[in-house]
Amino acid sequence: MATNTINYNLVKPDLNETADIQVINDNMDIIDSAIQETLDQFDTLSTNLTALDSDLEMHKSDNVPHLGVTTNSGNVYSVTTTKTVDTNQKFTVQINVAATGVSTLSVSTIASGAAKIVYKANSTTQATLKAGYYYMIYDGTAFTLLGEGGEYGTATATEVLSGYTIGTENGIVNGTYGASMNAGDNYIVASNNVTTMVNTAVYTKKYEIRMEKSGTVRVKFAIKSSNTSGAYAKVYINGVVVGTTRTNSTTSYVYYTEDFTVNIGDLVQLYIASTSTNTATANYFGIGINSGFEYATIIL
Amino acid sequence: MINKYQYTTQIERENILNSNLQLFLIEEQNIKEGNFLIFTDIEPIETTVSKLNQQVNDLNLAMAALIGGAI
Numbered sequence: 001m002a003t004n005t006i007n008y009n010l011v012k013p014d015l016n017e018t019a020d021i022q023v024i025n026d027n028m029d030i031i032d033s034a035i036q037e038t039l040d041q042f043d044t045l046s047t048n049l050t051a052l053d054s055d056l057e058m059h060k061s062d063n064v065p066h067l068g069v070t071t072n073s074g075n076v077y078s079v080t081t082t083k084t085v086d087t088n089q090k091f092t093v094q095i096n097v098a099a100t101g102v103s104t105l106s107v108s109t110i111a112s113g114a115a116k117i118v119y120k121a122n123s124t125t126q127a128t129l130k131a132g133y134y135y136m137i138y139d140g141t142a143f144t145l146l147g148e149g150g151e152y153g154t155a156t157a158t159e160v161l162s163g164y165t166i167g168t169e170n171g172i173v174n175g176t177y178g179a180s181m182n183a184g185d186n187y188i189v190a191s192n193n194v195t196t197m198v199n200t201a202v203y204t205k206k207y208e209i210r211m212e213k214s215g216t217v218r219v220k221f222a223i224k225s226s227n228t229s230g231a232y233a234k235v236y237i238n239g240v241v242v243g244t245t246r247t248n249s250t251t252s253y254v255y256y257t258e259d260f261t262v263n264i265g266d267l268v269q270l271y272i273a274s275t276s277t278n279t280a281t282a283n284y285f286g287i288g289i290n291s292g293f294e295y296a297t298i299i300l
Numbered sequence: 301m302i303n304k305y306q307y308t309t310q311i312e313r314e315n316i317l318n319s320n321l322q323l324f325l326i327e328e329q330n331i332k333e334g335n336f337l338i339f340t341d342i343e344p345i346e347t348t349v350s351k352l353n354q355q356v357n358d359l360n361l362a363m364a365a366l367i368g369g370a371i
Binding site: 183251252253 | 326327328331
């Protein structure tokens with residue numbers, strides 16, 4: 001009695017049976033169909049493999065090789081590597097030491113190691129490399145830094161408010177503007193209250209301004225006398241005389257200007273005196289610094 | 301016109317003051333930029349007023365004397 005094969009159900013006549021041509025033909029048809037199906041699958045696999053090859057080629061530039069650590073001669077950096085870098089391919093490299101100016105980079109597997117310009121990100125300005133890791137792209141001509149900002153502004157530490165920072169070529173810089181006062185001719189506070197001292201030789205406090213920051217300040221005031229006996233004035237800080245003794249023996253105002261070092265909270269004061277026969281008059285007591293912030297408060 | 305003179309010693313200061321007696325001292329600065337004396341050739345208004353007041357007083361005295369003499 002005939003039996004069948006396991007996979008394709010071909011008819012296998014028993015050894016004592018007479019060969020039936022139809023059964024043989026049916027088996028041949030099954031085999032032919034199976035072979036064709038296999039060939040079709042092979043074609044499909046071949047097509048898919050070609051597509052994979054193409055995809056692989058497309059993503060080849062997505063590979064980001066690390067080229068190693070550079071050596072340098074001044075601002076010319078070199079790295080020796082076995083890894084290739086194609087046009088428009090990114091790579092990383094470790095710069096061995098900071099440059100002192102615009103830098104070039106030579107990669108042994110690119111253009112026979114010819115030095116190439118390194119540009120800042122989003123810029124055609126050459127970069128000044130720092131020590132550390134860099135992420136770059138090669139455009140076929142030059143390298144461009146990736147993963148960092150482009151240009152920096154022109155502000156310097158003295159132009160940025162104290163307590164704030166600014167990004168610069170040299171990294172983050174702390175602002176110093178307003179950190180302390182510096183004596184100057186921008187009079188932030190001034191009292192125009194005329195005050196007098198009549199027939200009194202004892203120095204008496206007539207003006208007082210509290211410092212809201214430390215630094216140096218320019219103290220200015222004017223005095224005059226009712227006659228030639230003289231008007232006298234001195235600048236004090238916290239009740240201690242620090243200024244030059246000023247004497248004006250005319251009836252016209254004479255201004256006196258002097259710089260002092262102060263601490264936050266200090267009281268800058270003006271004391272005046274006259275003689276027993278005249279009246280001393282003071283006015284225009286003010287504090288001058290080189291910026292426009294109000295760092296002082298009039299007390300008296 | 302404003303004239304500004306720098307000095308470094310008290311002797312220089314005195315010399316500048318004595319050399320500019322015809323001018324009017326309007327400011328003295330002892331600041332980080334240096335020591336300066338500033339003069340003007342324009343008479344300060346207070347001086348002008350003071351002189352005028354003195355003239356008025358003199359005239360009043362003279363007038364009082366004349367009136368007194370007439371009486």
